[in-house]
Amino acid sequence: MPEFDFRAPRLFVDAALREGERIVLERNQSNYLGNVLRLSAGDNILVFNGRDGEWQAQIGGRKRPDTLTILGRTRPQDRLPDIAYVFAPLKHARLDYMVQKAVEMGASALQPVLTRHTQASRVNVERMRANVIEAAEQCGILSLAAVTEPVALDRFLEKRETSRLLVFCDEAADIGNPIGALQQGLSATEGIDVVIGPEGGFAEEERTLLLRQPKTLRLSLGPRILRADTAGVAALALVQAALGDWRGPG
Ligand code: SAH
Numbered sequence: 001m002p003e004f005d006f007r008a009p010r011l012f013v014d015a016a017l018r019e020g021e022r023i024v025l026e027r028n029q030s031n032y033l034g035n036v037l038r039l040s041a042g043d044n045i046l047v048f049n050g051r052d053g054e055w056q057a058q059i060g061g062r063k064r065p066d067t068l069t070i071l072g073r074t075r076p077q078d079r080l081p082d083i084a085y086v087f088a089p090l091k092h093a094r095l096d097y098m099v100q101k102a103v104e105m106g107a108s109a110l111q112p113v114l115t116r117h118t119q120a121s122r123v124n125v126e127r128m129r130a131n132v133i134e135a136a137e138q139c140g141i142l143s144l145a146a147v148t149e150p151v152a153l154d155r156f157l158e159k160r161e162t163s164r165l166l167v168f169c170d171e172a173a174d175i176g177n178p179i180g181a182l183q184q185g186l187s188a189t190e191g192i193d194v195v196i197g198p199e200g201g202f203a204e205e206e207r208t209l210l211l212r213q214p215k216t217l218r219l220s221l222g223p224r225i226l227r228a229d230t231a232g233v234a235a236l237a238l239v240q241a242a243l244g245d246w247r248g249p250g
Pocket residue numbers: 168169170171172195196197198199200201202219220221222223224225226227228231
């Protein structure tokens with residue numbers, strides 16, 4: 001793992017980052033730095049905006065942190081593997097968890113899909129974005145996963161790039177060596193969509209539709225039925241290990 005400072009607080013800011021740039025903090029950022037982290041003028045933190053890499057910044061302000069002055073760059077912008085996490089959204093706290101874990105696992109896009117048995121009828125996309133930022137701040141990722149509005153599963157399948165590999169996590173698939181299946185399977189050079197169903201599972205016609213996609217790899221995650229949030233983490237770990245950035249650079 002490249003060396004970087006794990007302990008320094010890391011903050012996402014939306015502004016362009018350049019040496020000498022001064023950024024006015026939003027109220028919640030000021031509160032977070034001052035009241036949660038107990039930092040004040042003169043203290044240094046790390047900042048990133050998802051585009052310009054990671055920079056050291058110094059806090060300014062009288063009573064509480066008001067501004068940041070950008071000092072030097074600490075890391076260049078990183079890139080995430082082209083792995084989209086396509087999932088039936090869960091409710092509230094478990095959706096928060098699902099989003100945070102997918103970001104930690106290095107998914108570069110989060111696509112909620114509505115299926116027959118999806119429990120959550122409404123998805124708070126803004127809240128998902130806030131969770132993406134929080135998870136990225138915590139785990140040191142400099143790129144933010146793109147969050148897309150929910151779409152119906154059939155619509156998603158109609159619109160997606162069919163040259164991408166579709167990893168369909170299916171508890172009814174034959175159990176085998178998942179790493180081998182991913183490595184010896186279809187080409188993943190055009191990107192990967194990892195699909196996880198809702199708690200109630202996919203309906204039969206949905207399963208048929210998924211299996212009819214041009215580059216579908218039906219993946220078993222072992223002999224136990226996992227809850228959807230666990231299945232997401234397990235699937236992303238396997239995909240990262242077999243085809244993604246757990247293999248090392250290049
Ligand atoms: N149909 C199940 C529950 C689905 S679990 C039932 O109600 O009995 C939720 C999702 O997690 C599934 O749609 C699937 O995508 C994934 N999943 C869970 N366990 C899995 C396994 N052992 N192998 C592959 N996918 C799994």
